[in-house]
Amino acid sequence: MTLSMKEAHQIKVAPDVEGLLPAIRERWSPRSFTERAVSTAQLAALFEAARWAPSSSNEQPWRYILGLNGSATHEKIAETLVGFNRHWALKAPLLVLGTARTLGGKRNAPNAYAMYDLGAATALLVVEAQALGLATHQMGGFDHDAVRKALEIPEEYAIGSVIALGYQAEPAELPNETLIARETEPRSRKPLNEIVYSAWDVPAELG
Amino acid sequence: MTLSMKEAHQIKVAPDVEGLLPAIRERWSPRSFTERAVSTAQLAALFEAARWAPSSSNEQPWRYILGLNGSATHEKIAETLVGFNRHWALKAPLLVLGTARTLGGKRNAPNAYAMYDLGAATALLVVEAQALGLATHQMGGFDHDAVRKALEIPEEYAIGSVIALGYQAEPAELPNETLIARETEPRSRKPLNEIVYSAWDVPAELG
Numbered sequence: 001m002t003l004s005m006k007e008a009h010q011i012k013v014a015p016d017v018e019g020l021l022p023a024i025r026e027r028w029s030p031r032s033f034t035e036r037a038v039s040t041a042q043l044a045a046l047f048e049a050a051r052w053a054p055s056s057s058n059e060q061p062w063r064y065i066l067g068l069n070g071s072a073t074h075e076k077i078a079e080t081l082v083g084f085n086r087h088w089a090l091k092a093p094l095l096v097l098g099t100a101r102t103l104g105g106k107r108n109a110p111n112a113y114a115m116y117d118l119g120a121a122t123a124l125l126v127v128e129a130q131a132l133g134l135a136t137h138q139m140g141g142f143d144h145d146a147v148r149k150a151l152e153i154p155e156e157y158a159i160g161s162v163i164a165l166g167y168q169a170e171p172a173e174l175p176n177e178t179l180i181a182r183e184t185e186p187r188s189r190k191p192l193n194e195i196v197y198s199a200w201d202v203p204a205e206l207g
Numbered sequence: 208m209t210l211s212m213k214e215a216h217q218i219k220v221a222p223d224v225e226g227l228l229p230a231i232r233e234r235w236s237p238r239s240f241t242e243r244a245v246s247t248a249q250l251a252a253l254f255e256a257a258r259w260a261p262s263s264s265n266e267q268p269w270r271y272i273l274g275l276n277g278s279a280t281h282e283k284i285a286e287t288l289v290g291f292n293r294h295w296a297l298k299a300p301l302l303v304l305g306t307a308r309t310l311g312g313k314r315n316a317p318n319a320y321a322m323y324d325l326g327a328a329t330a331l332l333v334v335e336a337q338a339l340g341l342a343t344h345q346m347g348g349f350d351h352d353a354v355r356k357a358l359e360i361p362e363e364y365a366i367g368s369v370i371a372l373g374y375q376a377e378p379a380e381l382p383n384e385t386l387i388a389r390e391t392e393p394r395s396r397k398p399l400n401e402i403v404y405s406a407w408d409v410p411a412e413l414g
Contacts, residue, residue, distance in 0.1 A: 019252040021338045045226040119326030
């Protein structure tokens, strides 16, 4: 029997560590979306969150291309997705492509933090989405060259992720058993002592 | 006359857009830190936030090196900072270096999303810090080769930012007028229509 959205949530939510922000704790990346549209006010809040992200020398390299379901942009992004992602992501009311300007400063020099800063801004966007009751799922599984060509993205902009965004639907609405199983299985993360060191390879003591 | 921390906050806080998460709205990057230590429980919450970030193929490439003020690691990181950053960052109770594993998957292939994912995890960390009443300031201004050597970071890990972290102090406690002026001047960001497009170079209508 397939678990409900609420039951899946209980499995997916991160541990209740004291002080952990609910929007960070409760965010995960579902694949089952309803067709319900996201409002313009919600979109404004989402990109406002991204806009205020920190960036190296305040370059703000992030540029997002917003594909509303039914638009040519949504269709162009959707066409570049790998098969596995196409099975679920086409239904999402929004497909957003994140890109980052790789040159910056007065001398138009390479910006080594372009992708780092795009990742940061997009992280704020997905946390903000969670706070608004929306779900997001970022994908790297798409044809990067094809999306660049289809959307006419200049070479100096690096391609980031495609973000599927909208209201979450029941796991049972996904089109196949593999996707339903993923939607309800536990998440995994490395323990803290594998990601925080007090010196290289020496785990920090975080209790 | 120098503005107080509270007055600076009113200048720095992002506009009150409906639904914008307070921890995102109120986060900015001060340079004036007190010497007050961050607790182990707070550190655990900070890195828990980073730990649950999404990543490409769930590779979780982020590895953080935690330098508590007074430790050899803090000193080693501090020594690599450019002069401008050294003037203020040495006082911070924590200097954290973020790094990202650039190889991943079963075949140990290059991970194009390593820096992107490190940026994302670090963004969650700094938002969580804000939620805990802590301040953060990320820097790219340090000698990347020197920090790699000093901390013996393997070549397959890319260097991200150094995060100064702790409790914020009054702007007037900064060591010079330039730093005090920066601490109290308005922030700037590109307008939404320069970062969100419905097609390349066509601003999306976000009201």
